[in-house]
Amino acid sequence: MASSNAAQRRSACRSLLRQAHAIVDKEGTGAAALEKVRDRLVALAMRPELFPREDFPLPRNEGCIHSLEVEPDDGFGLYVSITMPGKVAGPHNHGIWCINAGVSGRERHTFYERTDNGRRAGHGTIEEVRSVLVRPGTGMSMVESDIHANTVIGREPAVSLMLYGYALARFPSVVWYNPEFNAVRATPSRRAGV
Amino acid sequence: MARIATKAPARKGAPKKTPVKKSAVPKAAVPKAAARKGAGQKAARKPRAKAFHVSLGNNGKVIECARHETVLHAALRAGIDYPYACATGNCGTCISKLDDGKVSMLPRNDTSLTPEQEEAGQTLACRARPRSDLAITWLGRGRK
Numbered sequence: 001m002a003s004s005n006a007a008q009r010r011s012a013c014r015s016l017l018r019q020a021h022a023i024v025d026k027e028g029t030g031a032a033a034l035e036k037v038r039d040r041l042v043a044l045a046m047r048p049e050l051f052p053r054e055d056f057p058l059p060r061n062e063g064c065i066h067s068l069e070v071e072p073d074d075g076f077g078l079y080v081s082i083t084m085p086g087k088v089a090g091p092h093n094h095g096i097w098c099i100n101a102g103v104s105g106r107e108r109h110t111f112y113e114r115t116d117n118g119r120r121a122g123h124g125t126i127e128e129v130r131s132v133l134v135r136p137g138t139g140m141s142m143v144e145s146d147i148h149a150n151t152v153i154g155r156e157p158a159v160s161l162m163l164y165g166y167a168l169a170r171f172p173s174v175v176w177y178n179p180e181f182n183a184v185r186a187t188p189s190r191r192a193g194v
Numbered sequence: 195m196a197r198i199a200t201k202a203p204a205r206k207g208a209p210k211k212t213p214v215k216k217s218a219v220p221k222a223a224v225p226k227a228a229a230r231k232g233a234g235q236k237a238a239r240k241p242r243a244k245a246f247h248v249s250l251g252n253n254g255k256v257i258e259c260a261r262h263e264t265v266l267h268a269a270l271r272a273g274i275d276y277p278y279a280c281a282t283g284n285c286g287t288c289i290s291k292l293d294d295g296k297v298s299m300l301p302r303n304d305t306s307l308t309p310e311q312e313e314a315g316q317t318l319a320c321r322a323r324p325r326s327d328l329a330i331t332w333l334g335r336g337r338k
Contacts (some may be wrong), residue, residue, distance in 0.1 A: 061302050061303065178270075183270075
């Protein structure tokens, strides 16, 4: 059963999406604009009473995503992500801009730059350039071509809000990098027929 | 690539701790009395195998995979073009049918392998570490 905060949460999330649209419509989806959206998302994430455990159960395994607000067509998607200690995601881009803000726990996002020319199919090299610790009061934003990896830090689950330029169900191809084998692989786009 | 930085807290369904390999214990650390034939059950037990054999149903090849290594990693190391993308339990591209044998799973997202898929004997090669010799068949085809 949803907590008594559900209506408040819906209102706060829709307000966030309106603010995000206002910024993106006026300033685009460059790094500076996304940082402004990030600050709004961080403010929303700083209201943990809106995201109680009873409404957002822990994963069966070590990671899950709960939908908050998913706009129709090519609108934005806002989600709660819960990842358990030990869970990692290797280096990847999303093909669309992405913003995270910490509700509880800690997650390290490491950013990379591709260092090869991308001409050889299945082959790619990357180099670490910076990292950001996402915890309550902080967030991170990335443009569509940015590459990041994430790792839960500490013994608490990392709970964060995730805002994407598209809903997950309409995601473009996600490109994953495997530095140990200097390999690149892509998941199929979910935008066929869009 | 990001590495697992912390151990998951003990939870229902969480992967069990891997016991220390017998082969990791230096010979000099084993008392001579215990090493003598018939000195005790422990001394008589065979040392645990360092690696298991993994038979790939798609191409008939057999590769070696260490206990601490994932099936995907062993396959890539052996030059097999195993389908995968994330290699970290997020995307499900390496979904495979575990035809025979036992595996221990590393952390993964709920959506990468559904309970129905698990029930049907499917697994993720990027998360599965062998606990016996295995027979496995990949079900998808990745994109480069």
